[in-house]
Amino acid sequence: MKPEIIQELIAITDRDRVLDTLDERCTYAYDASFGTYLPDVVVFPKTAQEVAAILKLANREKIPVTPRGGGTSLSGGPLPVAGGIALVMTRMNRLLEIDRDNLIAIVEPGVITADLHKRVEEIGLFYPPDPSSSNVSTIGGNLAENAGGPHGLKYGVTKHYVIGLEVVTPQGDIIRTGGMTVKNVTGYDLTPLIIGSEGTLGVITKAILRLIPKPPARKALLAVFDDLIDSGRAISGVLTNGILPAKMEMMDNASIRAVENYKPCGMPIDADAIILLEVDGHPAAVEAEIEQAARICRMYRAREVRVAKDETEREQLWLARKLVSPAITRVKPTKISEDATVPRSKIPEMFQRLREIREKYKIHLVVFGHAGDGNLHPNIIADARDKEEMRRVEEAVGEIFRAAVELGGTLSGEHGIGTMKAPYMEMELGPVCLDLMRRIKQAWDPNNILNPYKIFPQPGQTRVVLTE
């Protein structure tokens, strides 16, 4: 990058907040997905005005800008594919306001999600979106990728809790969308357009988030199944019988075995699948609902149902689910974490398709995830150094997406498209819809400086490539 540009960036921010040595740039070349792309310079803005000045400069010089939070993305959203500026938002991390009367929180994008959870729960409020990465990921990143989490089933995902934004456009103007009110129907609703736009339309510099009262009680159960397909039916059964669990997660036999091999927590290794289910709300309702859920699981041939008696037992039950990720990386180091999502009535069928894909490509495929909302996490465990295996994995990934779309589902329930799923966009949306999206991007960012090469496939790009 030209020294004059570096000097200008330093003039906008300060010397400590512009990093241009090779070692510093190398550490902003990755996220939690695949591929490394070296940015030319790393900049840490602290105000919306600084972001605006940086984007004006970038737009003038046609320098690509890739915004970034904690770098936990599994889809490649924060990868600086075209080099340029890595715009790191982690130091814009003030929690500006928690307004109890209006049930809102106003935050800067660099606030760590778990910190927000903690702060609002201290005063009896609740911000439900809870991606597994919440201890690291930032609100800004959650918004840009429209993150989900186990609470998605009952409470929805990030977009359902954002009522207003301050955004810097690719041309360097500061705009506001939405506002402080829950109801707001003035004009085009740009807020949800920016949420999930993966940093391609603007840089979020402030967010107004909706909070809800914290549910006073919760209770969890574990149901054990001898047949994976039965567990899928039980999931649908619970949901169609009048219960909306706060969370409903499943683990298949491979996940259970991996966890028990890694750190035994008393899961039945001969089971084909287990369901973990939690209800929350008024204490009396919680008691009634957990009993009913247990009954329904047994009806769908659960061979065993354990209801946690207290908080300690509840945490013990969830421990197994938390250990899945660490456990499976012991098998092989490379983990391709997909989040293909299907309508929940199609869960049993999706399980079947995943089984077939595992056999066909002879890959190590583990299935767990937020079964209640159809957001499964087929994880492929491989070794990035084994080129031949990685090619089979690439084929399998494509087929998983095809299966999801054919069943009326989607490429991504919560991880976003980024670089990883761009090749399959037309499969889900069709050429006309994809073209419309392209034109929206063109209108917002005529010079295509903001997070290029994301979401939209490049000509001829029809499959994911996982090897460098």
Add this chain to the structure above:
Amino acid sequence: MSAQQTKLPYDETFQCVQCGYCLPACPTYQVLEKESASPRGRIALVKAAAEGKIDLLQHLAGPIDQCLGCRACEVACPSGVRYGMIFEGAKQTIQTAKRSRGRETPLVKALRRLVFEGLFPYPGRLKALGGLIWLYQKSGLRKVAHAIGITKKLPFHMGEFEAALPDVPSPFAYLARQRLVKAKGAGVTSGLSDETAKAKVAFFAGCVMDSVFYETNRKSIELLAAAGCDVVVPQTQTCCGALHAHAGELEQAKELAKRNIEAFEATGADWYVNNAGGCGAMLIEYDHLLADEPEWAERATQFVQKSRDINVILAQLGPLPFRKELPYRITYQDSCHLRNVQKVESEPRELLRSIPGTEYVELPGADGCCGSAGIYSLVQYETSMKVLDEKMKSVEATQATLVVTSNPGCLLQMRMGIQRANLQDWMQAVHIVDLLHEACGLG
């Protein structure tokens, strides 16, 4: 890939899935707020260096040197990355490269030789150095030095460290130390025979502990005896090798490990007890250190199985024979290597809570490094003090009159922290052994 780069722990880096869950656990990431000061960043740089994408000395050395080696990231890591191995492997490769490329200035070279080859493998020499400090402290030179303000002009901020040093023992103290101290106290008959002792333990004296904190060692032995142990102090033991390993001198660390294994095997003790979190962490990883040497691997494993931190032994053999009520409000700062590597977390807390008359208050963020980290506070002074100053905010908020630690480096650092935060009028820092010893009325 050059020969040098293949020595980097390249394969180990593939275990990292770059999820970033280590970031909130990393003290240097918290104060420097950039990825190159995080475990994920450092691992990525080790990988890049091994692939020849970046230069070992120009690009990798800086970020690696910034690491405290506290290994809190290993506890946070969901994928079980052995960060300690990557870190030490990188250190060693960098050190070798510095030598072969002649990047070491003669002064640094001489200093390293003095410290790693001349001083630490020879406890006697370290004690002699302690003797000099003793002379300095007792002869009135210290008062003179403070009066004319010379300590403020020392290089490497030595003045601040000097002020935090305790009174070191006279060289004659070592001569008076018995080689075997018999068990005494409740449950042990007055005959003090081997049969009646609850256990026979061999005491690991350490080098900094045995020279600068000699008193704490003396008290450790008395405390172990009071808890019902026969205590031997193997005379041919040497430095644990942690400083060497963390500075990239792995071969020397291995030599020291072998000498210690021999010295302790000869005692026939049930347990090998140490009282310094950092040394203990090194001792329990001798099996990793010597894994590639068939004739030593098994002996190292045995050694590791017998090694225990003093907190664990005291908690296990307890309750201690407390005789005094102490009027302190106590908080506890974990030693990273005790907590993250040895996984000793509850025992010191149990012991502290059991002291009559005291009030225990948990230090928020006690599991985070204080910034001491071996010689880190000397060579990375700025970052170390940033970490320390953050730490002192939480320490002050506990309103404790006593900060307890279980490692010499942490103890010195907490003393500096107390001075820096100007809390010395009502707050002190002590090693847990000193406090337990006092509560047992052992004098």
